[in-house]
Amino acid sequence: xxxxxxxxxxxxxxxxxxxxxxxxxxxxxxxxxxxxxxxxxxxxxxxxxxxxxxxxxxxxxxxxxxxxxxxxxxxxxxxxxxxxxxxxxxxxxxxxxxxxxxxxxxxxxxxxxx
Numbered sequence: 001x002x003x004x005x006x007x008x009x010x011x012x013x014x015x016x017x018x019x020x021x022x023x024x025x026x027x028x029x030x031x032x033x034x035x036x037x038x039x040x041x042x043x044x045x046x047x048x049x050x051x052x053x054x055x056x057x058x059x060x061x062x063x064x065x066x067x068x069x070x071x072x073x074x075x076x077x078x079x080x081x082x083x084x085x086x087x088x089x090x091x092x093x094x095x096x097x098x099x100x101x102x103x104x105x106x107x108x109x110x111x112x113x114x
Contacts, residue, residue, distance in 0.1 A: 001028040005104075011054060013073065013087055015040055022090050029104035031057075032090040036070070044085055050075040060089070065097055 001024035004012060011031035025032045031054070035041075041048070055072040069089045076082045091097045102108035 001025045001030055004028070004030055011052070013041075013052070017090060022092075023096075026091065026096045026099050027105040029100065029102075029107065031100065033071075033073070033087040034090055036086040036088065039085055044075075044083060046075055046083070047077075050077050050083075052076075054087075055084075061097075061101060065089075065091065068092070 001021065004025070005028040009030055011033055012025055013033045013035060015035055017025075017032050017034060022032045033054070035044075053074045053076070055074055057071060060069060060071060070086050071089055072084050073087050074082050074084050091100055099105050099108050102111055
């Protein structure tokens with residue numbers, strides 16, 4: 001998870017996430033997302049060259065966030081054509097939410113000490 005963080009990745013969308021990888025992403029401040037049931041990057045025609053926007057993420061983070069919440073992702077290709085699909089946010093515990101809100105475990109601990 002350190003690699004994606006150092007590359008500036010803010011979220012990872014996957015078909016499934018191993019528990020430890022999901023936990024490591026959250027610990028580095030990277031948002032783990034899973035495609036909705038029956039959807040994959042291939043079935044949606046995604047190439048990875050799109051620009052992705054998680055619609056409503058700021059509002060969801062500011063409010064009361066339930067585990068397993070779904071949000072809409074808008075993927076826009078280089079020609080301006082957009083596709084929208086649903087993803088499940090994999091912040092499964094209140095503590096994981098706190099880590100993510102602070103940008104990762106290290107930032108959370110530092111803010112707690114200051």
